[in-house]
Amino acid sequence: MNRVSDVLVVGAGPIGLETAAVLSAEGHDVQVVDAGPLGATISRTFPPHTRFFTSPERLALFGLAIAPLAQEKLTGEEYLAYLRQYVATHELKVDTFTEVVAGTVGPVRLVGLTASGLHRTYEARTLVLATGGTDRPRRLGVPGEDLPHVRSHLGDPHRYAGRRVLIVGGRNSAVESALRCYRVGAQVHLCHRRAAVHERVKFWLRPEVQSLLDEGAIVGHLPREVVEITREHVVLSGGERLEVDDIVLQIGYEQDGELFDMFGVPRAGGRGAPVIDPVTMRVSDDVYVVGTATAGTQDRFEIFIENSHDHPQRVAAALAGRPAPSPRRARPIPEV
Numbered sequence: 001m002n003r004v005s006d007v008l009v010v011g012a013g014p015i016g017l018e019t020a021a022v023l024s025a026e027g028h029d030v031q032v033v034d035a036g037p038l039g040a041t042i043s044r045t046f047p048p049h050t051r052f053f054t055s056p057e058r059l060a061l062f063g064l065a066i067a068p069l070a071q072e073k074l075t076g077e078e079y080l081a082y083l084r085q086y087v088a089t090h091e092l093k094v095d096t097f098t099e100v101v102a103g104t105v106g107p108v109r110l111v112g113l114t115a116s117g118l119h120r121t122y123e124a125r126t127l128v129l130a131t132g133g134t135d136r137p138r139r140l141g142v143p144g145e146d147l148p149h150v151r152s153h154l155g156d157p158h159r160y161a162g163r164r165v166l167i168v169g170g171r172n173s174a175v176e177s178a179l180r181c182y183r184v185g186a187q188v189h190l191c192h193r194r195a196a197v198h199e200r201v202k203f204w205l206r207p208e209v210q211s212l213l214d215e216g217a218i219v220g221h222l223p224r225e226v227v228e229i230t231r232e233h234v235v236l237s238g239g240e241r242l243e244v245d246d247i248v249l250q251i252g253y254e255q256d257g258e259l260f261d262m263f264g265v266p267r268a269g270g271r272g273a274p275v276i277d278p279v280t281m282r283v284s285d286d287v288y289v290v291g292t293a294t295a296g297t298q299d300r301f302e303i304f305i306e307n308s309h310d311h312p313q314r315v316a317a318a319l320a321g322r323p324a325p326s327p328r329r330a331r332p333i334p335e336v
């Protein structure tokens with residue numbers, strides 16, 4: 001099966017979809033493909049009912065406002081519903097569960113592997129990579145990390161009720177996980193390599209976790225590192241052994257850069273960020289990179305949704321030969 005379009009966008013996250021809508025509005029025929037569902041990163045990484053830090057109006061994409069029912073920050077589920085509505089409103093062509101596994105540029109020709117194992121070919125004049133930066137969870141690099149009771153995504157907190165859980169990390173995801181496990185009746189341990197949780201943890205979470213740590217309701221192991229994990233226990237630096245049922249690693253994500261290498265996108269610096277022209281988002285005549293994919297692996301989020309909204313406009317201007325729009329200012333978001 002062969003699909004031909006003017007522009008092929010890889011990644012149906014918020015910025016990939018926004019790029020598709022902006023370019024469609026300019027008259028381009030746009031096809032989007034994604035290895036997962038719409039908003040796969042949010043669907044995979046947000047535990048149920050987790051709220052964005054960014055306020056709704058800053059999450060809204062080109063051409064469709066968000067009207068939150070309770071004027072509050074959105075949950076992941078609410079934003080995914082918005083993305084579904086976005087695709088329908090802009091009549092975007094999106095092939096979900098189609099992973100790009102091979103391809104060349106000049107001209108653009110890609111092979112997508114569908115969920116049923118079909119190979120589908122895509123051809124286009126222009127390729128836009130909107131592939132994000134959270135391809136795989138960071139690893140501790142200690143023995144036992146692959147044991148079945150060690151996981152990198154919290155999932156539904158309900159599963160931890162009545163269990164002994166060690167959360168590893170000290171940023172937002174770790175703190176939020178610790179609080180939610182505590183609230184479902186888990187016996188929670190929090191291990192972080194620094195002496196305190198991160199100062200940029202969401203302002204509505206930090207005082208609560210701190211008071212629970214102070215009173216010992218959540219048992220803090222700070223500063224400590226995990227040295228080894230066995231089926232029976234976890235060994236921490238300093239020699240302490242903890243007996244727990246579940247270990248949840250919340251220590252961030254890495255970009256894998258595989259598609260950049262596939263399409264000859266040069267990468268630079270410790271974060272492996274793609275080398276692009278920041279005015280046009282262009283890498284070469286037929287390849288552009290937008291969204292959080294432009295940042296490589298982020299230790300702290302500097303590129304996120306609200307300061308990527310100008311990327312699609314830059315690509316549109318470059319394709320039309322117009323001057324690029326001026327950059328948008330964004331407020332920083334806390335550590336994820």
Ligand SMILES: Cc1cc2nc3c(=O)[nH]c(=O)nc-3n(C[C@H](O)[C@H](O)[C@H](O)COP(=O)(O)OP(=O)(O)OC[C@H]3O[C@@H](n4cnc5c(N)ncnc54)[C@H](O)[C@@H]3O)c2cc1C
Pocket residue numbers: 010011012013014015016033034035036037038039040041042045046050051052053054098099100101130131132133134173259290291292293303304305306308333336
């Ligand atoms: C717990 C948590 C809270 C967060 N809170 C916020 C917040 O408050 N504000 C904010 O702005 N951001 C937040 N983020 C980050 C947020 O998830 C990203 O900013 C957002 O998803 C980035 O959008 P994007 O379109 O650039 O990339 P992504 O949403 O990451 O989309 C990339 C897409 O590319 C697809 N893809 C990758 N490789 C391939 C391939 N080979 N073939 C096909 N498809 C591929 C992926 O499946 C994915 O759907 C948070 C993240 C986490 C984990």
